[in-house]
Amino acid sequence: KNQVEQSPQSLIILEGKNCTLQCNYTVSPFSNLRWYKQDTGRGPVSLTIMTFSENTKSNGRYTATLDADTKQSSLHITASQLSDSASYICVVTRQSGGYNKLIFGAGTRLAVHP
């Protein structure tokens, strides 16, 4: 079954600390993996998008990794800021003929406290 599992479900960290969010997937055939940041009540914003051949991709203080063999991805946030408080959503694209299907994870809710 094509699924995307994220962990932890929620996380609280102190400002300035680092954290890592996990994403495991069973989606096949795989096209790409994306990480989105969603502030409460706002639309998701793309952080990174990685294809099969990419292991690491950075966007400022956000670094995503992808292990296509184990079907795992992580999102590492460095030197967290209060503005990082949001839900982080992992999305895997499944190839489906000429059209692709996006499989969404449930998200990890991150709270950064001063």
Added chain:
Amino acid sequence: DSGVTQTPKHLITATGQRVTLRCSPRSGDLSVYWYQQSLDQGLQFLIQYYNGEERAKGNILERFSAQQFPDLHSELNLSSLELGDSALYFCASSVDRGVGELFFGEGSRLTVL
């Protein structure tokens, strides 16, 4: 600003009523997606259009319908509204059929009383 415009931003209506949500994709984007997000829940895929044609359907209720017009804007129609339909409805667009970048609008918050 993602370039995807959704209207209205907020909508309050009563059970049994019908509403229409509108989405204007980014200039040049051919695909439009609709998602529903209930309180503290993940995004649930409803439906996708590509260049005016329906291409994929998710967990969309029969009371809901959508279409994409020749100018590529899309509308999501919700009828016989129930309390449980209260949610944020997001539209997203992409230039292609789902491989590339997806840009989300700011959503339409529907409250059914």
